[in-house]
Amino acid sequence: MTAIELATSNGTLMDDHGADAALAIRSMTVSYGQKPAVFSVDMTVPRGSMTAIIGPNGAGKSTLLKAALGVIKPLAGSATVFGQPVENARARIAYVPQRASVDWDFPTRVLDVVLMGLYRELGLLGRLRGTHKTRAMECLERVDMQDFAKRQIGQLSGGQQQRVFLARALAQNADLYFLDEPFSGVDAATEKAIINVLQGLRADGKTVVAVHHDLSTVPDYFDRVFLINTTRVAEGTVEEAFTPQTLQEAYGGRLAMGQLGQTALGT
Numbered sequence: 001m002t003a004i005e006l007a008t009s010n011g012t013l014m015d016d017h018g019a020d021a022a023l024a025i026r027s028m029t030v031s032y033g034q035k036p037a038v039f040s041v042d043m044t045v046p047r048g049s050m051t052a053i054i055g056p057n058g059a060g061k062s063t064l065l066k067a068a069l070g071v072i073k074p075l076a077g078s079a080t081v082f083g084q085p086v087e088n089a090r091a092r093i094a095y096v097p098q099r100a101s102v103d104w105d106f107p108t109r110v111l112d113v114v115l116m117g118l119y120r121e122l123g124l125l126g127r128l129r130g131t132h133k134t135r136a137m138e139c140l141e142r143v144d145m146q147d148f149a150k151r152q153i154g155q156l157s158g159g160q161q162q163r164v165f166l167a168r169a170l171a172q173n174a175d176l177y178f179l180d181e182p183f184s185g186v187d188a189a190t191e192k193a194i195i196n197v198l199q200g201l202r203a204d205g206k207t208v209v210a211v212h213h214d215l216s217t218v219p220d221y222f223d224r225v226f227l228i229n230t231t232r233v234a235e236g237t238v239e240e241a242f243t244p245q246t247l248q249e250a251y252g253g254r255l256a257m258g259q260l261g262q263t264a265l266g267t
C-alpha cells in the first residue's frame, strides 16, 4: 500500500474530539500531483483562540487552509467547522487569501469589494440597501480606509488592498476568520492596524487562524501555533509548541540557530 492509499483509507476514520472546536481537521491529505502537499494532518482550533500557522515556503500552509475551506478537495480526510461539515458552515467563515493570488483585472470600487462580503447574506436576489452600504463603510473605517471607498481597488497600494480585504472579511460578520499572510508586504502602521482589528475580533469571541511568517512577533500576536512542513510538526499554545526544537523540525537547516534562539526563547 502506498503512503497516499494509506492516508485515504485512514481518512474515513472520524473522531468526535473536534465537535466543540471552531475548526477540526482530521487525517487530511491534499495532493496536486504525485507528492502530497499536505499529508495526514490533524488540527484542532479551539473557539475564541488566535492561531498562527507557521512553516517554510511550500510547506502546505495555504493548501491546508484552502482544503479546510472546501476550496480544494482533499484526497483524504475531512474538516468540520463548529462541529458541522464545512459545506454547512460556510456562512460562518471569512477568508482573506494570500495577496499574490488576487488579481484585479476589472475595475471594481473599494466599496463594492467590501459589499462582496455581504453577498452570501443577501443571496442572489437580495436587494442591496442603504444599511448594507453603511455597514460596509463602517468596516472600511475599522481599517482606516473610508477615504478610499470610491477608488478602484487596482489603483491602491498592496498594503491598502490588504486593509480592504480585511474590511470585506469583517463585513461578513463571520465566527471564524482565515487569513493567509495578512502582514505580508505591509508597513508597520498597517501591520499594527491589522493586528488591532484581529485582536478585537478575538476579544469579541471570534476565532482567528492566520498564516504567519514573522517568527519574532508570534508570542505577541498569537496564543496558539500550528507548525507544518507537509505533515504536522507541532500544535498547541505558544509556550508548548513554539520552541527551538519544533522550529528546527519545521524549518530544518533553513533557519539560523540565532534566529531560533531569539524568537522561541524570548531573549
Ligand SMILES: Nc1ncnc2c1ncn2[C@@H]1O[C@H](COP(=O)(O)OP(=O)(O)OP(=O)(O)O)[C@@H](O)[C@H]1O
Residues within 6 Å of the ligand: 032, 033, 037, 055, 056, 057, 058, 059, 060, 061, 062, 063, 064, 098
Ligand atoms: N495549484 C497548484 N498546483 C500544483 N502544485 C501546487 C499548487 N499550489 C501549491 N502547489 C504546491 O504545493 C506545495 C504547497 O504549497 P502551498 O502554497 O500550500 O505552500 P505554502 O506553505 O502556503 O507556501 P508559501 O509560504 O510560499 O505561501 C508546494 O510545493 C507548491 O508548489
Ligand SMILES: [Mg+2]
Residues within 6 Å of the ligand: 061, 062, 063, 098, 180, 211
Ligand atoms: Mg502560502
